[in-house]
Amino acid sequence: MKISDDKLVEKTKMGDNRAFGKLVKRYQNKVLYLAYDLVGNYYDAQDVAQNVFYQAFKSLTFFKAQSSFSTWLYRITTNAAIDFQRSKKRRQAMSLNQPMSGKKDDRELIDTLKDSNKPFDKKVEDLDMKKIIKKTTESLPPQQRAAFVLKYFHDKPTEEIAEILNCDPITVRGHILRATLKLRKQLKAEK
Amino acid sequence: MKTCDRQYLVVDYFFDELDKKQKNEFEKHLANCEICQNHLNAFSATAPIIKRQKRLLPEKKLINEYSQQLKANYYSPKKFSTTIKEFFESLIITPSIPIRVAEAAVLILIGIFIGKEIIWKSQPVPVQQFVNSNGYGASYVSDLIVKNYLQETEMILLDVANIDPDEDEQVILSLSQLAQYGSLLQKTSLCRSQAEETNNEKLVNLIDDIELILLELCNVEKKTLQEKIFEIRQQINESNLLFEIKNYSGDEI
Numbered sequence: 270m271k272i273s274d275d276k277l278v279e280k281t282k283m284g285d286n287r288a289f290g291k292l293v294k295r296y297q298n299k300v301l302y303l304a305y306d307l308v309g310n311y312y313d314a315q316d317v318a319q320n321v322f323y324q325a326f327k328s329l330t331f332f333k334a335q336s337s338f339s340t341w342l343y344r345i346t347t348n349a350a351i352d353f354q355r356s357k358k359r360r361q362a363m364s365l366n367q368p369m370s371g372k373k374d375d376r377e378l379i380d381t382l383k384d385s386n387k388p389f390d391k392k393v394e395d396l397d398m399k400k401i402i403k404k405t406t407e408s409l410p411p412q413q414r415a416a417f418v419l420k421y422f423h424d425k426p427t428e429e430i431a432e433i434l435n436c437d438p439i440t441v442r443g444h445i446l447r448a449t450l451k452l453r454k455q456l457k458a459e460k
Numbered sequence: 461m462k463t464c465d466r467q468y469l470v471v472d473y474f475f476d477e478l479d480k481k482q483k484n485e486f487e488k489h490l491a492n493c494e495i496c497q498n499h500l501n502a503f504s505a506t507a508p509i510i511k512r513q514k515r516l517l518p519e520k521k522l523i524n525e526y527s528q529q530l531k532a533n534y535y536s537p538k539k540f541s542t543t544i545k546e547f548f549e550s551l552i553i554t555p556s557i558p559i560r561v562a563e564a565a566v567l568i569l570i571g572i573f574i575g576k577e578i579i580w581k582s583q584p585v586p587v588q589q590f591v592n593s594n595g596y597g598a599s600y601v602s603d604l605i606v607k608n609y610l611q612e613t614e615m616i617l618l619d620v621a622n623i624d625p626d627e628d629e630q631v632i633l634s635l636s637q638l639a640q641y642g643s644l645l646q647k648t649s650l651c652r653s654q655a656e657e658t659n660n661e662k663l664v665n666l667i668d669d670i671e672l673i674l675l676e677l678c679n680v681e682k683k684t685l686q687e688k689i690f691e692i693r694q695q696i697n698e699s700n701l702l703f704e705i706k707n708y709s710g711d712e713i
Contacts, residue, residue, distance in 0.1 A: 442471040
């Protein structure tokens with residue numbers, strides 16, 4: 270029988286660290302993927318995710334169950350990823366010889382070309398689309414990007430996204446609308 | 461750029477998050493609003509492309525490293541000794557209400573068990589339970605009880621016989637109380653039953669005599685003190701009780 274998140278949270282608060290272990294196990298992939306969608310590569314995403322679980326463990330005593338545990342954890346992840354991006358940009362601006370890494374693009378290329386079910390021209394088209402989507406999402410302001418990612422890649426309803434981002438649902442709708450229109454424009458321009 | 465005050469509802473409409481009433485209302489609006497129609501077209505053209513893109517999966521090495529680190533920090537299998545230690549710590553340091561109740565129940569049960577053991581052990585020990593060993597008689601313990609009882613009664617009766625009721629009324633009353641609170645009458649019946657078990661007729665007779673005098677002594681009242689004490693002293697002298705007690709204690713036990 271699957272124990273509910275609430276029960277595991279309660280147990281963790283009472284000092285049962287194994288209950289928190291179960292929560293980590295349950296959410297480790299979701300947190301990693303959300304972090305990846307927000308920071309753009311898995312090495313940074315891994316650092317963000319580790320930090321997320323550390324912060325969650327530290328502040329679980331203050332979690333008052335006004336929202337679900339998953340929403341709370343997504344909020345920590347989103348904030349951690351946004352903070353990480355900001356500090357990374359600052360570091361990059363300060364660094365004069367920023368190392369260039371084409372590694373992730375190569376992997377993306379290999380992964381797409383490996384997909385043997387599709388014809389070659391379709392694979393190339395997919396790769397182009399992927400690049401446009403990635404480029405566009407990376408150019409979005411942090412909150413807008415988070416709203417876009419949570420809606421399209423994590424299938425979260427607008428109300429929950431508003432809870433995660435700690436803002437009004439109208440703001441979330443605005444973020445998603447603007448991001449979608451921007452992407453539409455980019456895709457049109459590429460064609 | 462032209463805007464519509466209901467344009468943001470396109471998002472909820474497209475992702476099917478409006479309730480039936482809102483949906484009907486928005487569809488009516490949509491039929492006449494070019495801006496919302498354009499937005500909806502943008503969603504319809506873009507969303508399937510985004511959804512079609514598979515997320516790049518992490519390298520196996522990275523995902524292993526990530527899982528291992530989380531495992532080590534949060535859900536590594538514990539040693540059996542650690543689990544046991546934590547279990548006992550949780551009982552003492554952070555017990556939940558059911559555990560507290562269980563602890564209380566266990567403590568009560570232990571208390572009852574210990575209490576029973578002590579009470580059972582303090583019960584008079586039947587003579588036949590003692591095994592003849594180490595050179596002692598079969599009724600060695602019971603004999604000791606009878607001997608103590610006789611010494612106790614001898615002391616009280618000696619005092620009663622020697623004290624003048626005219627001079628020391630308070631002492632007599634104290635002796636009466638001593639006979640009552642020292643549970644001499646209970647001891648009397650206990651010793652008689654021991655004597656009966658061992659078929660010691662002489663001792664049974666002696667205890668009967670003692671009992672009569674003790675009863676008199678326990679029932680002494682201030683008003684009739686002098687008469688009563690006089691009667692008791694007469695009984696002690698007539699029955700030669702003190703002599704018999706001395707004899708019995710010295711010779712037979």
